[in-house]
Amino acid sequence: xxxxxxxxxxxxxxxxxxxxxxxxxxxxxxxxxxxxxxxxxxxxxxxxxxxxxxxxxxxxxxxxxxxxxxxxxxxxxxxxxxxxxxxxxxxxxxxxxxxxxxxxxxxxxxxxxxxxxxxxxxxxxxxxxxxxxxxxxxxxxxxxxxxxxxxxxxxxxxxxxxxxxxxxxxxxxxxxxxxxxxxxxxxxxxxxxxxxxxxxxxxxxxxxxxxxxxxxxxxxxxxxxxxxxxxxxxxxxxxxxxxxxxxxxxxxxxxxxxxxxxxxxxxxxxxxxxxxxxxxxxxxxxxxxxxx
Amino acid sequence: xxxxxxxxxxxxxxxxxxxxxxxxxxxxxxxxxxxxxxxxxxxxxxxxxxxxxxxxxxxxxxxxxxxxxxxxxxxxxxxxxxxxxxxxxxxxxxxxxxxxxxxxxxxxxxxxxxxxxxxxxxxxxxxxxxxxxxxxxxxxxxxxxxxxxxxxxxxxxxxxxxxxxxxxxxxxxxxxxxxxxxxxxxxxxxxxxxxxxxxxxxxxxxxxxxxxxxxxxxxxxxxxxxxxxxxxxxxxxxxxxxxxxxxxxxxxxxxxxxxxxxxxxxxxxxxxxxx
Amino acid sequence: xxxxxxxxxxxxxxxxxxxxxxxxxxxxxxxxxxxxxxxxxxxxxxxxxxxxxxxxxxxxxxxxxxxxxxxxxxxxxxxxxxxxxxxxxxxxxxxxxxxxxxxxxxxxxxxxxxxxxxxxxxxxxxxxxxxxxxxxxxxxxxxxxxxxxxxxxxxxxxxxxxxxxxxxxxxxxxxxxxxxxxxxxxxxxxxxxxxxxxxxxxxxxxxxxxxxxxxxxxxxxxxxxxxxxxxxxxxxxxxxxxxxxxxxxxxxxxxxxxxxxxxxxxxxxxxxxxxxxxxxxxxxx
Numbered sequence: 001x002x003x004x005x006x007x008x009x010x011x012x013x014x015x016x017x018x019x020x021x022x023x024x025x026x027x028x029x030x031x032x033x034x035x036x037x038x039x040x041x042x043x044x045x046x047x048x049x050x051x052x053x054x055x056x057x058x059x060x061x062x063x064x065x066x067x068x069x070x071x072x073x074x075x076x077x078x079x080x081x082x083x084x085x086x087x088x089x090x091x092x093x094x095x096x097x098x099x100x101x102x103x104x105x106x107x108x109x110x111x112x113x114x115x116x117x118x119x120x121x122x123x124x125x126x127x128x129x130x131x132x133x134x135x136x137x138x139x140x141x142x143x144x145x146x147x148x149x150x151x152x153x154x155x156x157x158x159x160x161x162x163x164x165x166x167x168x169x170x171x172x173x174x175x176x177x178x179x180x181x182x183x184x185x186x187x188x189x190x191x192x193x194x195x196x197x198x199x200x201x202x203x204x205x206x207x208x209x210x211x212x213x214x215x216x217x218x219x220x221x222x223x224x225x226x227x228x229x230x231x232x233x234x235x236x237x238x239x240x241x242x243x244x245x246x247x248x249x250x251x252x253x254x255x256x257x258x259x260x261x262x263x264x265x266x267x268x269x270x271x272x273x274x275x276x277x278x279x280x281x282x283x284x285x286x287x288x289x290x291x292x
Numbered sequence: 293x294x295x296x297x298x299x300x301x302x303x304x305x306x307x308x309x310x311x312x313x314x315x316x317x318x319x320x321x322x323x324x325x326x327x328x329x330x331x332x333x334x335x336x337x338x339x340x341x342x343x344x345x346x347x348x349x350x351x352x353x354x355x356x357x358x359x360x361x362x363x364x365x366x367x368x369x370x371x372x373x374x375x376x377x378x379x380x381x382x383x384x385x386x387x388x389x390x391x392x393x394x395x396x397x398x399x400x401x402x403x404x405x406x407x408x409x410x411x412x413x414x415x416x417x418x419x420x421x422x423x424x425x426x427x428x429x430x431x432x433x434x435x436x437x438x439x440x441x442x443x444x445x446x447x448x449x450x451x452x453x454x455x456x457x458x459x460x461x462x463x464x465x466x467x468x469x470x471x472x473x474x475x476x477x478x479x480x481x482x483x484x485x486x487x488x489x490x491x492x493x494x495x496x497x498x499x500x501x502x503x504x505x506x507x508x509x510x511x512x513x514x515x516x517x518x519x520x521x522x523x524x525x526x527x528x529x530x531x532x533x534x535x536x537x538x539x540x541x542x543x544x545x546x547x548x549x550x551x552x553x554x555x556x557x558x559x560x561x562x563x564x565x566x567x
Numbered sequence: 568x569x570x571x572x573x574x575x576x577x578x579x580x581x582x583x584x585x586x587x588x589x590x591x592x593x594x595x596x597x598x599x600x601x602x603x604x605x606x607x608x609x610x611x612x613x614x615x616x617x618x619x620x621x622x623x624x625x626x627x628x629x630x631x632x633x634x635x636x637x638x639x640x641x642x643x644x645x646x647x648x649x650x651x652x653x654x655x656x657x658x659x660x661x662x663x664x665x666x667x668x669x670x671x672x673x674x675x676x677x678x679x680x681x682x683x684x685x686x687x688x689x690x691x692x693x694x695x696x697x698x699x700x701x702x703x704x705x706x707x708x709x710x711x712x713x714x715x716x717x718x719x720x721x722x723x724x725x726x727x728x729x730x731x732x733x734x735x736x737x738x739x740x741x742x743x744x745x746x747x748x749x750x751x752x753x754x755x756x757x758x759x760x761x762x763x764x765x766x767x768x769x770x771x772x773x774x775x776x777x778x779x780x781x782x783x784x785x786x787x788x789x790x791x792x793x794x795x796x797x798x799x800x801x802x803x804x805x806x807x808x809x810x811x812x813x814x815x816x817x818x819x820x821x822x823x824x825x826x827x828x829x830x831x832x833x834x835x836x837x838x839x840x841x842x843x844x845x846x847x848x849x850x851x852x
Contacts, residue, residue: 018747019661023668025653029721030675032714036682039693063460065443095588103585112589119596121830123775125805126823130599132473137480144483145437145465158595165592191581212680219683221778222806230442230467241465246685250778251469253689254330255358255444268689275681282677330811334623337788344789353797355703356786356807470811492813499814559622561813 040269047262056266062232064252064260071267073234077242078274080149080235081224082217085156089217090210092157093164094199100165101172102194113169120162128226131155136227143239147229150238155223160213167212171205172198211282218274221246245271324540327355328362328375329446330470331489332529335393335560336375339548342556346547350540359446363387366532372541374532378446388536391528392548393562396490397450398513398525400475402482403502407431410506416455418485421463426483439477439486440464447471450527451487479503490523491515491561519563529562603827607820615821620788624808625815629822631790635705635798636774638791639784642709643773647716648766655724655765656750680718684778687715691783703797708784715779716769727761728754770833775826777802801826 051069059070096116100109131151140146175198183197199206221244229241230251243251245267253264326336333356340352359376363384366374380389399415401407407429410418417423418436427433440462441448452459468474471488478484479502490513493505505513509524517523537545547553549565557564614628621627654672662669691711701707731754739749755762777800785797788804799807805822808815 014748015746018750019657022653022657022661025650026657026668026672028650029654029679029717030672032717033675033679033682035694036679036686036690036714039690039698040686043689043693061460063443066458066460068460092588092592095585096592099585099589103582104589112593115593115596117834118827118831119592119599121771121775121827121834122599123777123802123805123823123826125775125777125802125809126599126603126827129805129809129819129823130602132476133480134598134602136477140437140481140483144435144481146481147466147477158599161592189575189578191575191577194581215681219681219685221683221685225469226473226810229465230469231464232467241467243467246683246778249685249689250781251442251467252444253782254356255328255361257360257364260444265689265693268686271683271686272678275683276678279674279677279681283674333786334807334812337786338623341789351789351796353703353785353787355797356811472810472813472815475813495813 037269037272040265040272044262044265044269047259047266050259056263056270062248064256064263067259069263069266071245071263071270073232074243074245074248074267075270075274076234077149077228078218078244078246078271081152081156081228081242081244082214084149084153084238085160085217086210086214088153088157089161089164089213093161093209093213094168094206096161096165097168097172098194098199100169102190102198113166116162116165119158120166124159124220124223125226127155127159128223131223131227139239145229145241147227147241148239149228149235149242152224152228152242152244153238155227156217156220159220159223160216163213163216164206164209167209168202168206171202171209174205175201208282211278215275215278218278219246219271221250225250322349322540323351323353324373324544325353325355325371326373326375326531327365327371328357328532329359329377329529330356331377331395331447332375332392333357335529335557335562336531336548338556338560339392339553340544342553343544343547347543352544358444359449360444363532366534369534372533373537373544376446376530376532378450378527379530380532384532387532387534389528389530389532390537390545390549391530391565392545392553393529393557393564394518394526395529395562396513396515396518396523396526397447397454397487398490398493398508399485399487399506400478400493400503401485401506402478403504404482405431405504408506409510412455412509416457419455419457419462419464434483437465437481437484438463439466439468439474439484441474441487442467442469445469446527447487447489450525454525475501475503489561490518490526491563495561515561515563603820603823606817607822607824610817610821611824616825619790620804623812623815624788624804624818625812626818629801629804629818629825631788632799632801632804632822633825635784635791636801638705638794638798639709639712639780639800640770640773642706642794643712643716644766644770646710646713647720647769650713651717651720651765651769652724652762655721655728656755658721659725659728660746660750660754676718676721679714680722682715684715684776687711688779688782690714691779696783701795703783703785703787704795705784705791705798706794708780708798708800709794711779711783712773712776715776716773719772720765720769723765724758724762727758727765730761731757767834771830774830774833775802776800777806781806801829 056069056071059068061068062070100112104112135154136146136151139148139151179197179201180193183193224244225247230243230247231241232243235242249264249267256264333354337354340354343352344350359378362374362376365371366387380387410429414429419438423429424436426436443459466477468477471492474486474488475496478486494515496503507513511517511523518526531545531548533541554564616628617630618628619631658669691707695701695707695710735753739753780800781803784800786799787797788799791798801822805819808819
C-alpha cells in the first residue's frame with residue numbers, strides 16, 4: 001500500500017524540499033544557542049564595557065550595590081559543589097546500576113529501576129525543602145551552621161544519582177552477553193567479571209552519564225539555594241556555607257537593576273563558559289574512549 | 293497516517309508564529325500590573341482577586357521580586373504600581389507612595405536558646421562577628437549562626453538602617469531569600485539568630501515552630517505593639533506610583549487602603565491601617 | 568548470568584557493597600517520599616485539584632496552577648516537537664556523521680543540553696518577555712521551556728531513529744520509495760516508542776522547572792484566560808508556598824505530590840501510546 005502514495009512520482013524533488021526544511025529546522029535549533037549567547041552578551045555588555053572582565057575576578061567581594069563585583073568565590077563554589085556531587089553520585093550511581101543489572105532478583109530490579117526513575121522526576125524544590133528541614137538541621141547539630149557546601153553536595157548527589165544510575169544501567173545492558181559468558185567460562189569470580197569485564201566494556205556510556213550529571217549539578221539552582229547557605233566566600237572546608245553562581249542569579253535577579261542586573265547576566269555567561277568547557281572535556285574523553 | 297513530514301513541520305511553524313503574534317495584537321482588556329516586594333506580593337494578589345470580583349473586566353497581575361524592583365518598575369513604567377515594604381528612600385522622592393498596612397521586623401532565635409533579650413549593641417556585635425559564641429551574651433557555650441537576608445530585600449535595608457550597619461560589614465553564616473527560609477533555618481539550628489517579619493513569626497510560634505521573638509528596646513515583638521506604634525522596628529507596606537494615580541490605579545489603591553480589605557491584611561499577618 | 572555462591576572474599580565484599588548502596592539509595596528515596604506523603608497527603612482531595620487558590624495558597628486548591636502548568640507544557644511541546652523531530656531526522660537520516668553541519672548541530676545541542684535552567688530563565692526573560700514584548704506570560708514560559716527541552720528531545724529521538732535496522736532503509740530504497748516516503752511510512756513509525764520516550768524526557772525536564780519559569784511565566788495564580796496571561800507553574804507555587812508564605816508548607820508538599828503523580832501518569836501514558844501505536848503499525852504491514 002505504500003507504493004500507491006503519490007510522493008514517489010518525483011522522489012528527488014520531494015526529497016530536496018524535505019532536506020531543505022529539515023536543514024532549516026536544525027539551523028533554528030543551533031540558532032537558539034547563538035541567540036542565548038547573544039542576549040546574555042547584550043544584557044551584560046554595559047557593565048563588561050565599563051568595568052572590564054578582570055574586576056569580576058579581582059574585586060574585594062560581591063557587593064553589587066556598593067560596586068564590588070567579584071564572581072570568583074561563586075565560581076569556586078559552583079565547581080566545588082558539582083565536583084563533590086559527582087564524587088558522591090558517580091560511584092553510588094554505578095553501584096546502583098550494577099545492583100539492578102547483576103545482583104537484584106528480577107522483581108526487585110524492576111521495582112528499583114522504577115524507584116530511581118521516579119527519583120529523577122521529583123522537582124528540585126522538593127529536594128531543597130527536604131534538605132532544608134531534614135538534612136541541614138542534622139548537619140547543624142554536628143557542625144554549625146549546617147547550611148553548607150556539604151549539604152549542597154549531598155542534595156545535588158541525590159538529585160543527579162538517577163542520571164548516573166540510569167545511563168550506567170543502559171550502558172551495562174549494552175555489553176554483549178558473550179563477553180560475560182566468556183569471562184564466566186574462564187572461571188573468573190563474579191567480582192572479576194563485573195569489575196574487570198562488564199564495567200570497562202560499558203565505560204563510554206558511564207562516562208557520558210557522569211558528564212551529563214555534572215552538567216545538571218552545575219546548573220541546579222533552587223535546591224542549592226535552599227541548603228547551601230548562600231554566603232559569598234571561597235569554600236575552605238566542607239562545612240562552610242557557599243553561594244553558587246546559579247543561586248546568586250536566583251537570589252538577586254528579581255530585584256536587581258542597572259549594573260547589578262548586568263553583572264548577574266555576566267554570571268550567566270560564566271556558567272555558559274563552564275558548560276562549554278565541560279562539553280569540550282566530554283568530547284576529548286569520548287574521543288579517547290574510541291581510540292583507547 | 294500523516295502526509296509528508298515537511299508539511300506538518302511547516303504547518304506547526306505557522307501555528308507557532310500565530311501563537312507568538314496573538315498576544316501582541318490583543319491588549320485591550322483593562323489590566324493593572326503590580327511588581328515588587330515579595331513580602332507584599334501575596335497580600336496584593338489577594339486584594340487584587342477581591343478587586344477583580346468587584347470590577348468585572350479588570351485584571352490585576354502581581355509579580356514578585358523585591359522592593360527595589362518595585363520602585364524601579366513603577367518609575368520606568370514597567371508596572372502600573374510598585375510594591376515596597378519600606379518607606380521611600382530620599383532618592384526615590386519623585387515617586388508617590390501609599391501605605392496599605394504596617395509590619396514589624398523582629399530578631400528571632402531558636403526556641404531552646406536561653407537568651408531572653410539582646411541590646412542593640414549586642415546584635416550589632418553578633419552580626420559583625422565580634423561576638424561569635426552565645427556564652428558571651430549569657431547563653432550556652434555554642435557557636436552563633438548569623439542568618440542574613442540577600443541584598444535587595446527591604447528587610448535587609450531596614451535592618452542595616454536600624455542598626456546603622458553596612459552590608460559588607462556583616463559576617464553572615466547563612467544568607468536567605470524569602471521570609472520562610474529564614475524561619476525554617478532558625479527553627480532547624482539551636483545556635484541561629486535571624487530577623488523576619490513580626491506577624492509571620494508570631495503565627496509560626498503559635499503553630500509550634502521552634503523559634504522565639506526577641507523584644508526590641510524592651511518592647512515585646514508582637515503584632516499588637518506594632519499596631520499601637522510602640523514597637524520601635526516597624527515598617528510601612530507601600531504601593532508606589534510614578535505620578536499621582538488616576539483611574540484604575542487610583543481606584544485600586546483607594547480600595548487597598550479601605551476597611552474592605554482589613555480581613556485580607558490580617559490573614560497575611562500584617563496590621564491594617566483603616567479602622 | 569548464573570547466580571553462584573561467593574567463592575572469594577572479593578565477591579562477598581562487592582555483593583555487600585552493592586546491596587548496601589542499593590539499600591541506602593532506596594532508604595533516601597523512601598525518606599524523601601515518606602516526608603512528602605506525611606506532610607502533604609492529608610491535603611489531597613478532588614477539591615484541592617480543581618479549586619482556585621485562596622489566602623495566598625494556604626487554603627483552596629491548585630486548579631488554576633494546574634491549568635497554567637499544562638498550558639505552558641502544551642506551548643513547549645507544540646513548538647519543540649516539530650523542530651526537534653525535524654532536526655533528529657536530519658541528523659540520523661540525511662547527513663553523514665562526519666558532515667561539518669551535522670557536527671556543528673551536534674556540538675550546539677551538547678552545549679544547549681548543559682545550559683543551566685536559570686540561564687534559560689535569563690534568556691527567556693531578555694528575549695521572549697522583553698525583546699519580543701511577550702511580558703510575563705504563559706507563552707514566554709512555554710517558549711523558554713521549548714528551548715530547554717529541545718536538546719534532550721533531539722538526542723533521544725535521534726538515537727531512536729538510528730536504532731531502526733538499516734535493512735528497513737535498504738528495503739524501502741529497493742522498493743523505489745523516496746526518502747521522504749520511507750521516512751513517514753517506515754522510519755518514523757518504527758521509531759515511535761523512542762520518539763514518545765524522547766517527548767516524555769523533555770516533558771519531565773520541563774515540568775519540574777522553577778528557575779526558568781519564575782522570570783518568564785511569572786507569579787500570577789489566577790486562572791489564565793489566554794496564553795498572553797501570566798500563569799504560575801506548579802514548581803513555582805511549591806517554592807512560593809514553602810519559602811514565602813507562612814503556614815503554606817502542607818499545601819506545598821501536597822502540590823509536590825500532585826506534580827510527582829502527574830509525572831508518573833504522563834510517563835505511563837506516553838509508554839502505553841508508544842506500545843499501542845507500534846503494535847497497530849506492525850499489524851498493518
